[in-house]
Amino acid sequence: MSGFDRLHPAIQHHIVNSLGWRSLRPLQEEAVAPILEGRTALLAAPTAGGKTEAAVFPLFSRMLNESWQPLSVLYVCPLKALINDLEARLSRYASLLGRRAALWHGDLPSSQRRRLRQEPPDLLLTTPESMEVMLVSQAAGRGSMFANLRAVVVDELHAFAGDDRGWHLLSVIERAARIAGSATGEPVQRIGLSATIGNPEELVVWLAGARETPTAVVAPPAPEAVEPEVRIDFVGHLDNAAVVISRLHRGEKRLVFCDSRARVESLAYALRQLGVATFVSHGSLGLEERRAAERAFSEATNCVIVATSTLELGIDVGDLDRVIQIDAPGTVASFLQRLGRTGRRPGTRRNLLFLATREDDLLLACALVRLWQEGFVEPLKPPPLPNHILAQQILTLVIQRGGLIRTDVALWVGRVPAFAEMLPEALDELLDHMLHTGLLHSDSGILGLGPEGERRFKGKAFLDLLSAFSTDPLFTVLHGRTEIGRVADTTFLGESDGGSVLLLGGRAWKVRHIAWREGKVWVEPTELRGKSLWPGRGQPLSFEVAQAIRGVLEEGLADPWLTRRGREALLDQRAKFTWLEPGRTHLVRETPSRTRWWTFAGLLANATLADHLRAEGVAVGSCDDLGLALGVTPGGKTFTEALEGLRRRSDERLRPLETPSEAIETLKFHFCVPSPLLRRCLVERRADPRAAREAVEAPTTTVVARSD
Secondary structure, eight states: OHHHHSSSHHHHHHHHHOOSSSSHHHHHHHHHHEEEHHHHHEEOOTTTSSSHHHHHHHHHHHHHHOOOOOSSSEEEOOOOHHHHHHHHHHHHHHHHHTTTEEEOTTTTTTTHHHHHHHHSEEEEEEEEHHHHHHHHOOOTTGGGGGGGHHHHHHTTTHHHHSSSHHHHHHHHHHHHHHHHEEEEEEEEEEEEEEOSSSSSHHHEEEEEEOOOOEEEEEEOOOOOOOOEEEEEEEOSSHHHHHHHHHSSTSSSSSEEEOOHHHHHHHHHHHHHTTTTEEEEEEEBBBBHHHHHHHHHHHOOOOEEEOOGGGGGGOOSSOOOOOEEESSSSSSSHHHHHTTSSOOOOOTTOEEEEEEESSSSHHHHHHHHHHHHHHHHHOOOOOEEEEEEEEHHHHHHHHHHSSSSEEEEEHHHHTTSOOOOOOOOHOOOOHHHHHHHHHEEETTTTEEEOOOOHHTSSSSHHHHHTOOOSOOOOEEEEEEEEEEEEESSSSSGOOOOOSOEEEEETTEEEEEEEEEEETEEEEEOOOOOOEEEEOOOOOOOHHHHHHHHHHHHHHHOEEEEEEEOHHHHHHHHHHHHGTTOOTTEEEEEEEEEHHHHHEEEHHHHHHHHHHHHHHHHOOOOEESSEEEEEEEETTOOOOOOHHHHHHTSSSSGGGOOOOHHHHHHHTTTTTHHHOOOOOOOOHHHHHHOOHHHHHHSSSOOEEOOOOOO
């Protein structure tokens, strides 16, 4: 029996007659059986692979066959924009079956949230943060909406699993499932939707949690397709990139990715100065700005959309013609996501143009293409030891339950995989610290918020408790009563009103007044060129990507992937590395007092090696993804002696020694965690012992750089 034949007759009817589909796609066919059987499932396919329908059609079938009552299905997304995009489609599917879908996120007016509490829909689109609100809010019945919950769909699962937001997601799912289980006695099914990743079998087990449940990965091979059109160009400057974009593919819709909000704003402004119809998308724009951009994305044709990674996810941007990448993302997976935004219309093919503004990014783009051609996609690894997220869950559970018995923590979130591994020793250490610091207090064995907890999370700060990721202090930017967006780098605004010019939404705004206490900035349009108030943030490159950069420097890249300028720029870069020998690291003496150890091992490994070399008395300066800077070491061990010592160490000992204070600040709720647990967490997260071992074991060649 086919998957289609197993669906409820009403769904079969509407697929054929209302949607006009002749058949289901392979992913949708193969997903029916495991979902109808109640398995935890991971549905993996490229962007626009039909994953949403592959999940909800079988769930709607179960809903009809088993008479599920509202609210029975949660559809969790990483972005509000994605929720907005999906609502109309899922509402249509639900209404065809006499059911109802709705959304709930931070932009929803309180009146609509009140109506949803009174009349829950059958399917609710939401975010993990809004789930947390529903769990702790007295007005929302502290989770009572989840009493009939039977299934959770997590869209863009890969966007959650790689950071602490994934642990928060699993925690709120566990808490909602416990409420539902107490009411219905039935387990809550979990279904993840993901782009192509390197370890789907591991990810579906992670999604299932520490429970005995059958799992399934549904990832049919993609049909044979025309070779994507991928090109790498070197333009040398962001303004040059704007000129190239303004002249290429006129009359088409072009989506341009930049990997920082600052570069998005700068490029959008430059394009508008060149007369190009340009829209902007990033997470710091105001609601009206975002909605206007979302409408334009689906309706406009001859335009450019400049975005951060927010549009890497499955938001519909209509019939997109071209994807352009300024410089390069840090992973093959991200490159594939962006490439997959194109080629959706019959007769078109996927395409992506890299415009490198820096030599390092030219090499990175070439490395990503090299790995892609080799079939490599990064495995997704949830960050280890999330003690700080467990602390956050304890605090919100105390609020949700109006007090909590110490042993009940494990009942509510103990099946989250990382927490299951940490309990009970880490839990006792964590609770003792939170009681000692006053974040919690204990009254006859019942945990409640202590005086420090009340102080930290009163008023607006309470909302910060409900989110697992940190945000910069924000100032709201207003033109009259219209919110343009938010900015973080308030030092640029100055100490007096007026004068400063900032970029936001791809436009220049002159600051007219600053209300420092209220966190508001009033602006007016200006023709002057402004500055983006968002700092850029890079990410460390993996060992595999760093090694691929080395491969590009040694062997080059096939001509079909490079433009003439790109090929010439790559030749210039390769000419600087003629000393590279396969299978070796290189100690390059640049001056009598400065040497660089080229490992091509990735930043995590290089930072670890720097820690250990310093501990041996070797003078080590900065390190990056490709190597370490070494200075003169008077009286200490030579580099060669220290390296020989590292070769004798076990992998367990090749882990970071230092815990920078700024690294601690990156862990939200770090103040809830005792220092030993914090350090253990940071050491594990900054460690790449395999890559460090590779660099240590490789023979080292000493090179004297040419003086040009």
